[in-house]
Amino acid sequence: MTILKELEPRTEFKTIFDEAGYRAEQQMAFYFSRYFARDKKVLVFNDAKILARGELAQIDHLIVHSGGLIVVESKSVSGEVRISEQMQWTRAYKGGEQGMPSPLLQCERQALVLKENFRMYAAPSWAEIPIHTLVAVSDQGIVRYPSFDVPEVAKADQIPALILDLVAVAPPWLSGPEERLRMVSYLWSAIDEAENLVKLRRDPFTPAKEGPDAQLWHDIRLGDPDTLTAEEAYRQLERAAYAPAFEWLSTDEKILEPMRTFVDL
Known part of the structure; x- marks a missing residue:
């Protein structure tokens, strides 16, 4: 598993929950690097952000293999989480239980954004690519499962084995070297x-000196402020940014070197 995008280091956090979430991602990224750094059958993007129609998917770990993609959500759990028979999630909180959003549904939404991005800006056929979803619960957490199996949820140290199982049985989808290179590029x-x-988006009036995208954003946002909302301007910028991406094939050795074995499988 070659790491194409490392997890960006962070030292400042708005809340303790943000820090705990980052530590969970860091733990999962460590397992990926430790166990699969030389495995060329799959590629990893940590902290992969993808946009489609203004909606942002923040994918903790995106795995690429010849049979499709795998979205991995790292979930920080310091105590115990329970999954009910109705697939509702609760966590231990101050001696009781507190409801929490389902990480599995979060993964599914991220996969939908990714497919919509493919449909809009890349090859429409890519929107049919198989995408599996996994939830990695941090090592210190305890998971109480319902009476039936939930194979998509496991402790972080078990996730690499689940990925290997998925890759081993997946029929080829990215069939040839050129398509694999185009997908990863x-x-x-x-x-x-x-x-x-x-x-x-965090700073809508970023000075143009910060790059061509900043200048384009500035021009779009200020070109017709009476009829164009910030959200509409942002979508225009999204389309302009992604339009050339599908035609781009990497010639950067930083990208090509780890991809060569994967592309030539």
């Missing part, structure tokens, strides 16, 4: 563009 470009777009 597109994801590399699309994730990088999303990072830039998110930064611009």
Whole structure:
């Protein structure tokens, strides 16, 4: 498993929950690096942001293999979480229980955004790519499962084995070297563009000196302020940023070197 995008280091957090979430991602990224750094059958993007129609999917870990994609959500759990028969999630809180959003549904939404991005900006056929979803519960947490199996949920140290199982039985979907290269090149470009777009959205009037995207955003946002909302301008910028990404094939050795074995499988 070659790591194409490392988890960005962070030292400042708005809340203790943000820090705990980052530590869970860090733990999962460590397992990926430790167990699969030399495995060329799959590629990993940590902290992969993807946009479609203004909706942002923040994917903790995106796995690419010849049979499809795997979305992994890292969930920080310091105590115990329970999954009910109705697939509702609760966590231990101050001696009682507190409801929490389902990480599985969160993964499914991220997969939908990714497929919509493919449909809008890449090849429409890519929207049919198989995408599996997994939830990685941090090592210190305890998971209480319902009476039936929930194979998509496991402790972080068990996730690599689940990924290997999925890869082993998946029929080839990215069939040839050129399609694998185009898929990975597109994801590399699309994730990088999303990072830039998110930064611009935080500061809508970023000076043009910060890059061509900043200048384009500035021009779109201020060109017709009476009829164009910030959200509409942001979508225009999204389309402009992603339009050339599908046509781009990487020539960067930083990208090509770890991809070569994967592309030539």
